[in-house]
Amino acid sequence: MGFSGELVFGRSDRPLxxxxxxxxxxxxxxxxxxxxxxxxxxxxxxxDDVIKNPEATLRVLVEWTGAPACVxxxxxxxxxxxxxxxxxxxxxxxxxxxxxxAELWAEVPDDVDDMSEWIITPAFAEAVDRKRSELDAQVxxxxxxxxxxxxxxxxxxxxxxxxxxxxxxxREVFVEDLFDELLDRLGFPEAVDPEGQR
Numbered sequence: 001m002g003f004s005g006e007l008v009f010g011r012s013d014r015p016l017x018x019x020x021x022x023x024x025x026x027x028x029x030x031x032x033x034x035x036x037x038x039x040x041x042x043x044x045x046x047x048d049d050v051i052k053n054p055e056a057t058l059r060v061l062v063e064w065t066g067a068p069a070c071v072x073x074x075x076x077x078x079x080x081x082x083x084x085x086x087x088x089x090x091x092x093x094x095x096x097x098x099x100x101x102a103e104l105w106a107e108v109p110d111d112v113d114d115m116s117e118w119i120i121t122p123a124f125a126e127a128v129d130r131k132r133s134e135l136d137a138q139v140x141x142x143x144x145x146x147x148x149x150x151x152x153x154x155x156x157x158x159x160x161x162x163x164x165x166x167x168x169x170x171r172e173v174f175v176e177d178l179f180d181e182l183l184d185r186l187g188f189p190e191a192v193d194p195e196g197q198r
Contacts, residue, residue: 002077004048007179010061010069016042021060025050038189058085068153072179079104080175084149092145094168095135097175102132139168146186155187
């Protein structure tokens with residue numbers, strides 16, 4: 001069984017968990033602090049249902065830190081929805097593990113009673129193809145949004161949009177790995193084991 005919940009990425013000179021928006025969940029088993037990145041960039045992992053409104057959390061976090069941030073909603077490690085924001089950048093979003101998303105989000109006809117039978121039909125394959133095309137068409141715009149966000153944070157100035165598009169079209173068994181890859185490709189400092197091992 002994979003992870004479901006939110007990955008919160010932002011910058012602060014203090015532990016990101018001290019942000020007022022996370023008040024009341026300090027010390028709970030539902031929060032994990034991932035390896036940090038240089039410059040105060042941090043990633044927190046919250047179990048499912050801890051963050052009730054990811055977009056509202058994102059807006060409050062950007063205001064508190066004064067820096068760009070993103071909140072990524074992960075569904076069973078299969079698919080993730082990333083939303084990023086900065087005080088000088090419009091809200092942008094993207095989907096990670098596009099192929100899996102197309103399978104999960106393909107439109108199901110109203111008359112389907114048994115999903116196990118539906119997913120082995122040619123009609124299901126066609127529905128997946130339609131959803132995949134729809135999601136793929138959004139990739140160039142999503143990549144530009146991600147780069148604008150990273151550049152506002154001071155990174156990604158020499159990164160080509162095609163490199164980001166490649167990540168957005170990639171697949172991983174654990175979508176959390178794809179999120180880390182996206183941050184790396186956008187030019188953010190690499191995450192480092194605080195105990196000195198990478």
